[in-house]
Amino acid sequence: MSGFEYASAPESKAIANIASSYGLFINGKFVEPKKGKSFNTINPATEELLSKIAYADKLDIDLAVKSARTAFTKVWSKMPAKERGKYLYRIARIMQERAREFAVVETLDNGKPIRESRDTDIPLAAAHFFYHAGWADKLEYAGVGSKPKPVGVVGQIIPWNFPLLMLAWKIAPALAAGNTVVLKPAETTPLTALLFAQVCQQAGLPDGVVNIVTGDGITGAALVNHPDINKIAFTGSTEVGKAIARSISATKKSATLELGGKAANLVFDDAAIDEAVEGIVNGIFFNQGHVCCAGSRLLLQENIADEVLEKLKKRMSLIRVGDPMDKNTDLGAINSKEQLNRIHEISNTGDTEGANRWSPECILPSKGFWYPPTIFTGVSQSHRIAREEIFGPVLSVLTFRTPAEGIEKANNTMYGLSAGIWSDKGSKVLWAAKQLKAGVIWSNTFNKFDPASPFGGYKESGWGREGGRHGLAGYLTSDAKASK
């Protein structure tokens, strides 16, 4: 060989015991759907079939909600809080023990690099259960009065970008607060949720506390519209979020919505440049850019723009695109054909509207769904690629002349989920953080998550918070408003 080429270093698939088909997880058991329908889940990196998944319709949802209601009234809400906590600790420990299995299944089903599922998704998911296990018997400190009550049965709908992690964000606080759940994973990434159902069985979690129903948008709508649901927690697109808000508007259901984003990543001229470049790369290319809080709008102070772009391009040419199971892969597969088409559609408007596209040389695999790491320079606020969420590895680069202009451009969006500030000057960081209208603001870092830190957006990025005390409070109600 010539030079330091990294030989392929694939993680073994042997640990992933993916069954040829999966039923619905209702009342502690895997059951066949009433109408016997199913759909396929594939590996987006190879387009190979992974498993056949049961399709839940209205009747199945009704069964799942009934089992959650029974478990809520008879078992889970009556159980001493510290006992509930023990179950959460047990689940967290089993997730850690089976971390490699979870990571492999996640990567096969989602297309994300094994390095990310191994080092980020799975450890963070377990951390969410550990964190909320500790809350179970301390709910009076959650900020909803001295005698907080669970809201009841929660319908939860999660996206495909961080399948297990989003499940943990939803289920851990719900259970800690004493609720029971019916969770619908995304159509393209159901496998780790079904593996999690096995973990619930392994942990001896009482039947019906967690129900997993697989399906598509129609399944999700049936869950949202079920009359015996007390709360909906949804993470996904702003479009679907609005539809959910409309459909529950005349009901007593409450909702937490984590929706889209078009985060500004502001780099000031006094920033640590090399680390800012790393942060830009991590901000947009982490998880193929399938991140609602991705730093998809790079705002560079004009006097350092050339220097930063030169370094960014050099750094981007080192991004290793390819087999997600290879331990050295940095950028994996796009999750689905549908999403790939959407990335193409919006990105192509960048070309037609006059922005300049650049990607490093890279050879994309012939099978599966792939998009190269891409930046657009010469982007202005009025371009579609500066306004719409692409949800892919595509970065729009804009410039600003003064800090005030930077803030103005950063806030000029219908979203407000996250933002990044890069400056070595503490006073400037604090000033900018105060001005930015975003739920999460990172200073000199990006895409860092912790169960103790609340996450959520301004404006069309959503309602409510997840994580931390604020997220937990969303699963509790004060005495007076307690559910039946």
Added chain:
Amino acid sequence: MIIDGSEGSLKKFLSDLPPVDQVGAEARAAMLSTRSIKTTSKAWAIDMAISMVDLTTLEGADSFGKVKALCAKAVRPDPTDLTVPSVGAICVYNDMVKTARTELDAIGGKHIPVAAVATAFPSGRASRAVKELDTQDAIDAGANEIDMVIDRGAFLSGRLGEVFEEIKIIKELCGDKAHLKVILETGELVTYDNVRKASYLAMLAGADFIKTSTGKVTPAATAPVVLVMLEAVRDYFALTGTKIGVKPAGGIRTTKDAIKQLVLVNETAGPDWLNPSLFRIGASALLNDLLMQRMKLRTGHYASANYVTMD
């Protein structure tokens, strides 16, 4: 010329360098340490690492016999397998230079340079005159490379001109007879900002190599420190067109450590630096671990330590 030689212009240049964010630099180094180097790339990396080792003995107890044994090892690291490359250099104290040079020449190691640690190594606490004599003495004895230490006291108290002057003078003594490696002793500079500044200062003053540590102070060649130095040589090349080498030294004991260093080089300064003329690893125990891992790759099983030579 980037600076005009005055202390003012030097200070201005160094203070205009972008800062290093500690958390970010450490995160990048940690991410690169997760690279998984297997099979053919591991074999390539092991041989490359062997050819980059500055095989070092810097003990009060060093004797002629010890140095001769080290020379034999440097030329033929594994006497049972002559496909193993010889090491990058031998690194010794001044008074051992002549012995090392003579021995290497006698046993087929003419191509292996001898590096001498000079300028009152490791502390650097001596008068300028002593440091100059020390260096001249090493060159006269036949040293091909001079590993000098910077005056950390002067650097930390802001007397950057003094540090710069000293490197310049030693560089002049080296002339075209010896390569100059400048040891920053990053464990005493402490911050990454200082590491970046000292790297540029040394390069501007004429260093051919910048080296992390003496090996007598911990921490030594940590991954983030090497990362910051590799960024410095990369950016200095973009600025001047001159490629400066990097030598981590101290604490690199295993094949895994060495391969992590090569990954840092590959993904920071770039493949051009994967070459003993631009990257060296100062080490002693490392060589045997590289040899054992090499055997393991070839035979499929680990040999006992008795299958490599103890020197």
